[in-house]
Amino acid sequence: MxxxxxxxxxxxxxxxxxxxxxxxxxxxxxxxxxxxxxxxxxxxxxxxxxxxxxxxxxxxxxxxxxxxxxxxxxxxxxxxxxxxxxxxxxxxxxxxxxxxSLPKGEKPKKASKPSDIESSSLHHMTGVDVLHKKYKLTGKGVKVGIIDTGVDYKHPAFAAPGAAEGCFARYGKNCRVKYGWDFVGDAYDGSNDPIGDSDPMDCQGHGSHVAGIVGGNAFDIKTGPKPVVPWIGVAPEVTFGAYRIFGCNGEANTDVILAAMEMAFNDGMDIINMSLGGGSAYKENPTAILGEKLIAHGMNLGGAAGNDGSEGVWMVSDTGLGETATSVASFDNAFGAYNSFTYAGASHPYNPSVATGDKPIAAPASAVLVPLFDKAGVLQDGCDVAAYTGVDVKGKVVLLYGDFTRCGSVGRGNIARDAGAAAVLVQSVPFGLAGLTGADNLPMGSIENAAGAALLAGFKKNPKNAFTWSKTPTNVKVEGGGAPSDFSSFGLDGELRSKPDIGAPGGNIYSAYPRAKGSYAILSGTSMATPYYVGSQALYYQSKKSKPNGADVRRAFKNTATISKNFGSKTYASAAKQGAGLVNVLNAITATTAMSPDRIDLLDSVNLRKTQKITIKNTGKKTETYTLSHIPADALNSYATGNTWPTAEPKIEADYANVAFSSKKVKIAAGKSVKVTVTFTEPKNGDAKHFPIYSGYVVATPSNEGSPAVHVPYIGLKGDVRNVPIIDKDAGLPVVFAKANGKYEVPTANYEFNFKTSFPSVAVRYGSHTPNASIRIFDAKTKTFLGYVNSRNFGAAVGPSGRMVNLDKFNQLNVRRFDWRGEVFATEDITAKPVQLAAGSYNIVVASQKKLTKGAYPADFEIYDLGNVKVVA
Missing domain, CATH: 3.30.70.80 (Peptidase S8 propeptide/proteinase inhibitor I9)
Structure with a gap:
């Protein structure tokens, strides 16, 4: 409609x-x-x-x-x-x-040619290869809207199948990009006025890469730029709508995003892809609200979960927070094409640094290995010049430990180059192949953690072992591949809802890129995982020969995803990291069982939803018997030391819930449903004062081996979520600064402020969500509440907040400073202009509403009284 x-x-x-x-x-x-x-x-x-x-x-x-x-x-x-x-x-x-913004960290790498095309395909991970070959599913007849930087629609990967030439006219012959609009223009960066037109040509690259993952097709290319690998997207015959909301650089504003979403709906898109970056918040944001409306009227929506995995819990992004929208996490591609070297009889892949143009390392044959050890024989990170004292590294390959806590690859590379090193290899921590910026004029590369250990073992046996460097990339199985990506954001949201919903391949993904930028590239991010999921939905739509309800499609994919483990782990990854698991499109299409709801939010110990009912429906043609079981997953402890800012890397614990079923076996006739009562008991292990997030999966396995098992993820928090720290007290906040002459300074004990040239500034950091992040002003003498701070730089200090990232764009501690020049609002439901207070003595209180509370002040708030400030005329 x-x-x-x-x-x-x-x-x-x-x-x-x-x-x-x-x-x-x-x-x-x-x-x-x-x-x-x-x-x-x-x-x-x-x-x-x-x-x-x-x-x-x-x-x-x-x-x-x-x-x-x-x-x-x-x-x-x-x-x-x-x-x-x-x-x-x-x-x-x-x-x-x-x-x-576009999600952080998604920079292209130069595409390389694998030696084994078939094994390089990430479609093996998801069953898409089988659907292409056996079921002949291609997404034909399904419309997918790409809300992004536009699409290079003239790229031959987006031409109609079998076309003798590419698409050379907008929305014309041989072109699968049939719909679209440019809402902004090339010069738009989010700070200026958009100037749109009908041409959604991509000059940035992100949108073309995303569209290629959904449905690019390089197998049929007859003309134009040739791929380095005969590659194919998930649904290579979908029809595209390209809705451009970014210029060549910069950001996109919510007003154009909403306009693009509505146009995609009016153009009849079945699914829209929104690989956008955004902070962690609540579902009451405009894009999530409109997304829910679109889904209710027949569309489906995939949103990127975000690339803030290094920030710890509570960080899943805004766009996919809607109740029926899908927040998509990332899994690393199990295969990749990398340069390699041979040392001590074994071959190892490496990832060249950006500073050397991603070129293969060409160190001389005489360049032997020198691990940079400390006096105790422990491999060092290379951040200290003194570490090279007495160590001869001239003309040699230096091996460094890849912990980047103290310094980056540029700093340690400069030190190694100045010491005379011929090249540097950096052992990734904990695994995988890290991306290195690197130092100028020095070959550098990251190697896998296991490769670093192998080099050390080979060096101890024979320090004179020589390197042999490959001249071209080869295809390898990547350490960490097939597991949740480190960069993928952790949930939950501020209401303890289970987000992200599902995972898809997003790490090291080969796809189309604008012809002007090389035609093909490798990118990593939840931006890449989201279109993989969206393309999977297109195959599902085609297989059903109808347009199913959006919420039903999400449930089908979540029911049948592959529950996965972190790399090297014997236990299953938290549902707060992988959602329901890695998308398994073959299972989703062939399953004859549906299980609802598609998630169980247990909340915390105080609000524990101990008893839940699940519905199992037999959608097959024969009576089926199902066995009910439970798969526990890792618990995440982010407050193990009493810290108020969640740890960047949550501590994994074996805190498992106990799950009991009203019946462990149920027999269901074809087309019928049965309700089963599931009773949850919180984990015995795990300290409630550390607020561990526990999770797992309720599984229904049919006796017929031809039909896949189905499952529902559950998540709970042990402890009282009202006591989860909100303000970052570890950083010495909140605190009042004086802002004078454009600079912040610590006021003396008897400091006199004014509201014109030297005014108070309240500094805060939010380490987790709060339904009401307020800064309140009281009369210091009478203790009368006067109102909420109105900051001219950031608006009213009242309302919901997600958690903040640790560092700002300048790599400094991310602190929010509310500059206060005396304006306050008397109530939360503001109906008038702010009131300007006169000179006087005021008490400043930072009050953050605790999660899952009604908001009664002061009982339901985390309160920091910052004392009195004296303001003179």
Whole structure:
């Protein structure tokens, strides 16, 4: 159904209840000045909403208008802010327009030619290869919308199958990109006005790579740039819509993202791919809300879980947080093409540094190995010049330990080069092949952890062992391949919901790239995992010969995913890392069982949902008997030392729940369903004061071996989530600074502030979610509450917050500073302009609402009283 038809059915009305302004989340500074997303009350028409804005003297310019979302993006020219807009009758929600980036860390690597084409295919991991060959599924007839940097639609990988030539005209003959729009223009970077047109040509690269994963096809190429490998995407005959929301550089704003989502719906896309970066927050954000509406009206949506795995728990990204949207985690590709060397009779792959142009290492034959040991014989990281004292490394290959805690590859490379090294190899920690920026004029490469150990063993036997360096890449099975990617973000969300939902191949993925940038590239990220999942859905749609409900499709994939282990582990990875597991498209299509719900959120010890009912439906043609069982997964301990900031790498523990079933075997006739009661008992192991996140899978296995087992993931938190630290006290925060002359300084005991040239600034860091991150002002003498801080740089200090990342874009500790010049809001539901306080003595309190509480102050808040500040005229 078209959006216009949906909206026309709504009766026009003018409501008088005040709406809600969602102030910019603490930790996010990426707001667009004076620009807002407005969602109207249900039943309020566009004309009525504009009339109400005019009645309240709002001078504004329309940036975009939305139908199914029922709202608009506006730039305000008058003095009205978000609070004032929310108070206007007919307005339901107001948000700042914010900028989204492409997920961090997704930089292309030069594509190389594997020696074994078949074994290099990541489709072996997921059953897609079988669906291509045996079932002849290609995604034909399915429409997929790519909301990204555009698509190089003239790339021959996006031409129609069997075409003698590529697509040379927009949406024309031989072109599988049949729909699309450029909402922004080349020069757009998120800070300037978008200038769109009908041409969604990709000048950045990300969108073409994403589209290639969904459905690129290099097997049929007759002309144009030749791939280094006859490669094929997941669904090589899908029809594309390319909706460009990024310029050649920079970010994209929520107003154009919403517009792209609605156009994709109006163009009849079956599925949309949103490989966007974003902070960790709550599901009440505009893209998630619209995503839910689209899914309810027949679309499906895949959103990237994020590349913040190095940040620890609570970090899954915004876009896939909707109740029925899919948040996609990443698994590393099990195979890859890498340069290699031979040492002590064994061959090992390595990853050249970017600084040397990713060129193979060409060290002289005389360059033997020198491990950089300390006095105790332990391999060093090479960050200290003194470590080379007395060590002859001139013309030799230095082996370093790959812990990058103290310094990066550039610094240690410069030191090694100055010491005379011919090359440097860095042993990855804990495994895999790390990416190195590297030092100029020095060959550097990362090697697998096991390779480092093998080199050390070979060196001890014979220090004169020589290297033989390959001149071309070869195909290898990668250490860590087939397991969840280190970079993939951990859940949960702020309501202890199970996110991410599922995983897909996203590490070291070969795909199309703009012709102007080399035509093919290898990228890693949840941006690559998401289109793999979306392409898998296209195969599923084609196999069913109908358009199934979006939520049902997600359940089918989650039920049948492959539950996986971390690399080198004997236990299963947490559901907070891999969701339901690695997508198994063959299982999803051939399964004759459905299990719902598709996740179980147990919450915490205080709110434990101990008893759950699951429904098992036999969708096959014969009566089936199912055996119920339980697979426990790793527990994640992020607060083992009493820390207030979650550890970057959660401690894995064997804290397993006990799971009991009302019946361990059930017999179900064809087409019928049975409900089973499942009772959960929290793990006996695990300290509740450390808030371990435990998880596992409830499994139903049919007696018929021809049908795959199905499962549902569950997640719980042992302990009282109300006591999970919110503010980072470990960093000495929160604290009040004085901001004077553009600089922050520590005020003296009797410091006198003013609200013009030397004003208070409240510094905070949010280590986990809070439904209400507030900074409150009280009269120091009477203790009367005066209101919530209104910061001119970040808005009102009240409202929900996700957790912040550890470091900012300048690699400095990420601290949010609310500069306060005396403005406060009297209530949370702001209906008037902020009040300007006069000189006086004020008490500043940082109060963060605890999770899963009703928000009664002060009982439901984590409170830090920062004392009194004296403000003079």
């Amino acid at each position: 078209k959006i216009t038809a949906i909206i026309s059915a709504l009766a026009a009305a003018t409501l008088v209840s005040a709406g809600k302004f969602h102030s910019t989340l603490p930790g996010k500074s990426n707001i667009v000045a004076d620009s807002y997303i407005i969602q109207y009350q249900d039943g309020v028409s566009r004309s009525n909403a504009h009339e109400n804005l005019r009645k309240h003297a709002v001078d504004y310019k329309i940036r975009n208008e939305y139908d199914l979302f029922n709202g608009a993006a506006i730039k305000v020219k008058s003095e009205h802010d978000g609070e004032a807009l929310a108070a206007i009758p007919g307005v339901k929600h107001v948000w700042h327009v914010e900028s989204f």
